[in-house]
Amino acid sequence: MLFVVFCIHFIQLIKQYNFQEIKDIIEDNQFSAKSIQGIQSLINRDFKIDYELPMNFINHSQGGKNNIYAELEQYAKKELNVNDARLFKLKGPLWFVARDLYQELYMGSELFEQVEEKPSNLDGINGFIYYETVLRPIEEIKSLLNSLKEKGYHLAIATGRPRTETLVPFESLGLKAFFSDNHIVTASDVMEAENEYPDFIPLGKPNPFCYIATLYGNNKENYKQFITQQDQIVNKEDVIIVGDSLADLFCAKQIGATFIGTLTGLKGQEARKELEHHEADYIVDHIGLIKNILLKG
Numbered sequence: 001m002l003f004v005v006f007c008i009h010f011i012q013l014i015k016q017y018n019f020q021e022i023k024d025i026i027e028d029n030q031f032s033a034k035s036i037q038g039i040q041s042l043i044n045r046d047f048k049i050d051y052e053l054p055m056n057f058i059n060h061s062q063g064g065k066n067n068i069y070a071e072l073e074q075y076a077k078k079e080l081n082v083n084d085a086r087l088f089k090l091k092g093p094l095w096f097v098a099r100d101l102y103q104e105l106y107m108g109s110e111l112f113e114q115v116e117e118k119p120s121n122l123d124g125i126n127g128f129i130y131y132e133t134v135l136r137p138i139e140e141i142k143s144l145l146n147s148l149k150e151k152g153y154h155l156a157i158a159t160g161r162p163r164t165e166t167l168v169p170f171e172s173l174g175l176k177a178f179f180s181d182n183h184i185v186t187a188s189d190v191m192e193a194e195n196e197y198p199d200f201i202p203l204g205k206p207n208p209f210c211y212i213a214t215l216y217g218n219n220k221e222n223y224k225q226f227i228t229q230q231d232q233i234v235n236k237e238d239v240i241i242v243g244d245s246l247a248d249l250f251c252a253k254q255i256g257a258t259f260i261g262t263l264t265g266l267k268g269q270e271a272r273k274e275l276e277h278h279e280a281d282y283i284v285d286h287i288g289l290i291k292n293i294l295l296k297g
Helices: 002-014 019-026 033-040 052-059 065-080 093-107 109-116 138-150 163-172 187-196 209-216 220-228 246-255 268-277 287-294
Strands: 240-243 258-262 282-284
Touching (some): 002 019, 002 052, 002 065, 002 093, 052 065, 093 163, 109 163, 138 287, 163 187, 187 220, 209 220, 240 246, 246 258, 246 268, 268 282, 282 287
């Protein structure tokens, strides 16, 4: 989603150039961070970012990763009046540039170089990872997790974030101790599974692989089973998934789990109708309210 938002703004930015300049940019197979720096010199200082454009694009999308990237290419072709918009493909040249720049902004230059094993592009910046804003007061979250464990719940994490981006904030906020390493599955694990079993790509949500792996234990020798045995594999009353997106809800439905939707995702309160339409078992305004469902009696 971040890449989609970036691309919508990037397309509007380069629309101000002449046709040949646009063509040179989008047909550059060696597109890199230096290419971004080169474009900076062409920016009109009067250029204004329209923050509504990405949401308008997303709201009119058919949804789904494959659809939205195909639609992004069509959007680029139309807006830039070109026939070739491969620059905006998933995991194309621009995607990798945007990903690395985002990773460094988020993790900071030192952690970026350690984790990604790449040289810094942004010259020694501190990362946002150390200044995460929590959705609820941290003591409320700790109290909730304590109460769930005392009630006998086994806690697990299945996230679209890479491992470092999951563990560092959890550790800095004092939340990591509530979860065992074997029941934390991240985008890094999904990528590893995709590399091992390319015939089954994609394995990210709404594929329930990450939820199955975190439920049964993140053991790589069982990945093939987690990939191929996914339909109605749990008892609804035994497994509860808490998430803020339709992808999370679809995962829960496929494996047979109970789903609690929280209205703290990208669409906020507007997500209620979608979650209701797809028959979420419960919907709460924020994660703190799941105690009224899970800790009754």
